[in-house]
Amino acid sequence: MKNIEHIGIAVKDLEAANEVYSKLLCTESYKSEKVRSEGVETSFFKVGLNKIELLAATSEDSPIAKFIEKRGEGIHHIAFEVEDIRAEMKRLKEEGFELISKRPKKGADNKLVAFLHPKSANGVLVELCQEILEDENAIPIGDEVWEDL
Numbered sequence: 095m096k097n098i099e100h101i102g103i104a105v106k107d108l109e110a111a112n113e114v115y116s117k118l119l120c121t122e123s124y125k126s127e128k129v130r131s132e133g134v135e136t137s138f139f140k141v142g143l144n145k146i147e148l149l150a151a152t153s154e155d156s157p158i159a160k161f162i163e164k165r166g167e168g169i170h171h172i173a174f175e176v177e178d179i180r181a182e183m184k185r186l187k188e189e190g191f192e193l194i195s196k197r198p199k200k201g202a203d204n205k206l207v208a209f210l211h212p213k214s215a216n217g218v219l220v221e222l223c224q225e226i227l228e229d230e231n232a233i234p235i236g237d238e239v240w241e242d243l
C-alpha cells in the first residue's frame with residue numbers, strides 16, 4: 095500500500111455537493127467523470143496530496159443509490175493506492191479478506207480498481223487502485239490478461 099489515494103463520499107446531488115466542497119476546501123473540482131459500470135458520476139477535489147471523490151448514483155441499482163437509501167449520505171469508501179493491484183489482491187485474498195470482484199476493473203481518474211467487502215475490514219469498504227500506465231510497455235487491461243485469483 096503506498097498511500098490513501100482518495101476518500102469516496104456518497105452524495106444525493108452532485109452539483110449541490112460540488113458547491114459545498116468547493117467552499118469547504120477552497121478549491122474547485124478538477125475533474126468530473128461518469129463510470130457507467132459502477133452506475134456513478136464522480137467529482138474530484140485535490141486536498142494536499144490526497145483527493146476527495148464525490149459520488150452520485152446514475153442508476154437505481156448503483157451501489158451509491160443502495161448505500162444512500164440504507165445509510166444516507168456520507169463516507170462511502172477509502173481508496174489505497176497500490177503499485178501492483180493484482181499482486182495486492184492475491185496477498186489480501188491469502189490474508190483472508192473478501193474481494194468483491196476477481197479481477198481489477200477500470201475506475202475513474204485513469205485507475206484500475208478493486209474492492210474489499212466492508213465485512214472484511216471492520217465495516218469499511220476498501221478500494222485498491224493502481225494508476226494505468228500509458229507507456230507502450232504497460233500491462234494491457236483487457237480481461238484476457240487477468241487470470242482468476
Ligand SMILES: CC[C@@H](C(=O)O)C(=O)SCCNC(=O)CCNC(=O)[C@H](O)C(C)(C)COP(=O)(O)OP(=O)(O)OC[C@H]1O[C@@H](n2cnc3c(N)ncnc32)[C@H](O)[C@@H]1OP(=O)(O)O
Nearest residue numbers: 102129132157160164170194201202207209212217218219
Ligand atoms: C468511480 C469508480 C471507482 C473509483 O474509481 O474510485 C469507485 O469509487 S466506484 C464506487 C461505487 N462502487 C462500489 O461501491 C463497488 C463496490 N461495492 C459493492 O460491490 C457493493 O456496494 C457491496 C459493498 C458488495 C454491498 O452490496 P450489496 O450486498 O448488494 O448491498 P447491500 O446494500 O445489501 O449491503 C450489504 C451490507 O453492506 C453494507 N454496506 C454497503 N455498502 C457499504 C459501504 N460502502 N460501507 C460500509 N458498509 C456498506 C450495507 O449497509 C449492508 O449492511 P447490513 O445492512 O448490516 O447487512
Ligand SMILES: [Co+2]
Nearest residue numbers: 102147173221
Ligand atoms: Co473510489
